[in-house]
Amino acid sequence: MPVNVSMNVNGRAISEEVEDRTLLVELLRETLRLTGTHVGCDTSQCGACVVHVDGRSVKACTMLATQAHGADVVTIEGLAEGGKLHPMQEAFRDNHGLQCGFCTPGMVMSALDLVARNPDPTGPEVREWLEGNLCRCTGYHNIVKSILAGASTMRGGS
């Protein structure tokens, strides 16, 4: 059954007719063509699809589009401003926190939620937080380094 969903995505109001079983990630990728949010599994394990819904990190494969009706949604495409990378994105680049790039959007979005809750995390806290994000390339070493560096910049450190 088609239903209407309206929400803010990356600061832009959208309103779309979708099939009721449409997942948030399908709305983003297929309807809105925001293909930066990825799908890496079908059991809510890998975290490649993490976006922010009303400021909290959410696995967009695990939420119906209609459940985000009226929400503020931010995806990886919504972070850089005017072509300038967000400090967390910058930190991933400077610290080689990504290789194939497939898990990266979810990692960055998840990291930002961590820093919002815990602006000065320790390495072990970062590792524990990333429980819901899988990466096959980096061994996480440089992802942890990136998140610590990104958090430091966001706190106003060097």
Add this chain to the structure above:
Amino acid sequence: MAESGIGASVPRTEDQRFLTGSGDYTDDTTFPHQTHAAFVRSTHPHASFTLDTTAAASAPGVVTVLTGADLAADEIGTLICGWQVTGKDGEPHKAPPHPVLAVDTVRHVGDAIAIVVAESARAARDAAEQVEVSYAPLPAVVSMRDALADGAPQIHSDAPGNLCYDWEIGDRAATDDAFARAHHVARLDLVNNRLIPNAMEPRSAIGDFNPASGDYTLRLTSQNPHIHRLVLAAFIQIAPEHKLHVIAPDVGGGFGSKIFIYQEETAVLWAAGKIGRPVKWTADRSESFVADAHGRDHESHVELALDADGRFLGLKVSTLANMGAYLSTFASCVPSYLYGTLLQGQYTTEAIYCEVKAVFTNTTPVDALRGAGRPEATYVVERIVDQAAREMGIDAAELRRRNFIPADAFPYPTKVALEYDSGNYRLALDRALEIADYGDFAARREASSARGRLRGIGLSAYIEACGIAPSQVVGSLGAGVGLWESGGIRFNPTGNVLVYTGSHSHGQGHETTFAQLVSDYLGVPFESVEVVHGDTEKTPFGMGTYGSRSLAVGGSALVKAMDKIIAKGRKIAAFTLEASEEDIEFSGGDFAVAGTDRSMNIAEVAFSAYVPHNYPLDELEPGLEETGFYDPANFTFPAGTHVCEVEVDPETGTTEIVNWVAVDDFGNVVNPMIVEGQVHGGVAHGVGQALLEGCAYDADGQLLTGSFMDYTMPRADDLPDMTVETTCTPCPHNPLGVKGCGEAGAIAAPAAVMNAITDALGTNAIDMPATPQAVWRALSE
């Protein structure tokens, strides 16, 4: 130049798009009039079947339902194995037909039976549920020993006894003689657990057909688009090579699993031709688990003969290697030529003999996975060395030192066909031990013990054969392809450069590393270099990326092309500067007349080449573009030592890796940051194998570990921070002196972890993955 040239940790060019969500992965593309495919897959490990597609074909949104019978009617070929291994008996391996869609028999859970094409992915999946498959189950065989037993169910009529091949390497008589002289013999039975590759991006393909031109296009997750084109054209015969355009855009990790020519990509391309519309398929993760080629899965018995001083006299290995239900694209060479040939390790072992039986079972096909044969070889060698050290009361590091091939012994002919080109094994070992503070381990063990914990330390002095290439060598061993690489350099009139490589980047950062190489070698700004890869209509024919070969083989091809560019530039400069060609010197991007202040920058030379208003055209062609093909003289041999230190909680069986040190010799390094990242990722893969990952089938052939809920991928809190360093003996036979780094960690890590755990537990009665339960059981027994 220094901040972007060879040796600089340049941040990656490709990161901008990946970090902003603007990467171009296969599933990100949607074509006009695109349809979607879903596959009907076997739920039985072994069965004959009949099909009724009537209901599915008339389901809402369905365009067509195609089966193996339709493939046969179109005379589409079967999947192939591209490497023919010859057994002890002189006979070629058994490669039974591997249908693109099963015809009347399925041989593993997940075997594809039919493709349903519909207007949406949901409609295709819904309709696939409506294809009625009537199975008549056949007896299935899951374990290799059962498959080889008398009276076992036969999986293929043309592979009697389920035996693919029985192969050997080395000198049996010399090895028997070595054992007869032995002071001590160490023995071990080892299982190298089956792994599921799990690149984070699932496989995906979009086939398209243009009825006006007759051209096919396949956009897919591939590590080697030209090999996909070659096999789909020459063997499976969907379209001739010049009418088939294959594109591998951004690819989210491969680790080997995206080398192969599978059922699904083939069916999608063929279906697109049938319906004249684009057909897209993207695996969901559950499909990846049953349909991506698995890795490893060996059972080995190994014996090492030593003299009274601990010198290695002989090594004897007998291995069973699981091929799964069909022989995948390069499956045959993995447990033979990529395995048996590495059993020399880093040591002067005087005699070696290895025999391998490759076995069919009713499981998903097994093929190359990060390291491919070399992790299995290192596991055998490094576990038995530690075992011998313990049994003889010799320190594990000291035993290795006594047996290392000395640094002045290269080139070193091994007893198993290869010739090592360079190395300094002791240097890497000693440095690794220094960083790991090996000397003080006893005190740390005591401190752990006081807290009720068991501490262990494990070494892995690994070696690999990389830069998989020399065509003459691999051809003589049964490879169906040459394994050179191509590289092209095109100067544009404005002086910037397009670099074409036949290798393919799916996480390795070639767009950065190759740009550094070209920028440094030709003296052009890094920002003026663009690397093009992954498109059969843009790059010269190339062999792709696997076996840690891209820089050693593909980078060297670029050097050949650049040397041609410089040679032509010298002619242009000589003409323009009115000097003799012999007097032109090239350095830092400038062609200068020796001993004068007259010079031309390479950008000026390029402009002149495209604006040849007064060229002597009978001597000098316009344009500045060259292609090089490089076929190396030998493999490269990266090697090093990894040290793993663990602490085990005997109450829970939990293992914590408390320290990891890697010292690797990759020869010269172009981008140290990228190289370190490759080591981190490889180690994580190997730690995953040792501690967490284990593909499990039940006795009936159902996959028990079919999702991330059941198959334990390494997560951030399973892994330690790592200390990674390099030593350098440059590769003597390629122009860059590079060896390759992509697989080292996955090769080294499992033995390091298991040597540490067995050291901590004081028992060998444990196999990978050393899960808490397995550790607890080993301690309890």
